Amino acid sequence: MKQEIKSELTQQLIIDKAFNLFYKNGFKSTSIDKIMHATKLSKGAFYHHFKNKQDIGLAVISQRVQTRILNGMIKPLDSNQEPVELLKHVFTSKIKSFSMEEKQAGCPANNLINEIGDSELGYQLALRKIIDDWKQAIIKVIENGISTGSIKPEVDSAAVAIYLISAFEGIRGIRKLYQDDQILEEYLLGVGNYINQLK
Structure with missing residues (x-):
């Protein structure tokens, strides 16, 4: 039992350090050697838990990146709050x-989408799952608003969902480019006005 716990802790250490390095330096710039150096573990320890860099990449996406969006953007949408106000609050x-x-580094998911989202099917599917889950959570809120009359019936819930995700992810990248919070203030004003028009 102790060995299983130690093995799990080692695996999580590798995933944590890999996530931090991917976020700070980029996926392609981060080698297995750099991950091992950060963990202070041997290469043998890495290969005991992961077959290759793609394997650790998929683990980081599913266990760290997906969890961040689940906790930060999806779970907060599961609320009884009035739909328009809920969307404004979350976004x-x-x-x-x-x-x-976080402002300077951008969004970990968006960084990976831009860097490796089109490079291999495994990455593409793992990253797409994050966006699909997020999109479905927003659609649910909008459909609830339509059914209760707080959102206009002609609103296309899927179109609004993908627009909100794109705006949120896009401003994270643009903030990196400008290194200026004024750009965030402009996003906040724009997204608030957009969501108000759903009423």
Whole structure:
């Protein structure tokens, strides 16, 4: 039992360090050697848990990146709050809560989508699952708003969902480019106005 716990802790250490390196330096710039150096483990320890770099990449996407979006953007949508106000809250409050490091580094999911999303089917499917789950959660909120009359019946819930995701992910990248919070203020104003028009 102790060996199983130690093995699990080692695996999580490798995933954590890999996530941090991918986020800071990019996926392609991060070698297995750099991950091992950060963990202070041997290469043998890495290959005991992961077959190759793709294997660790998929683990990082499913266990770290997906969890961040699940906890930060999807679970908060599961609320009894009025749908329009809920969407405004979720798509503005998270932006306001980011640390300076997160503002400068951008979104881990978006970084990976731009860097490796089209390079291999495994990465593409894993990253697409994150967006699909997020999209479905937004659609559910919008459909609820339509059914209760707080959102206009002609609103296309799938189109709104993908627009909101694109706006949120896009501003994370643009903030990296400008290194200026004024761009976030402009996003907050724009997204708030857009969501209000759903009423």
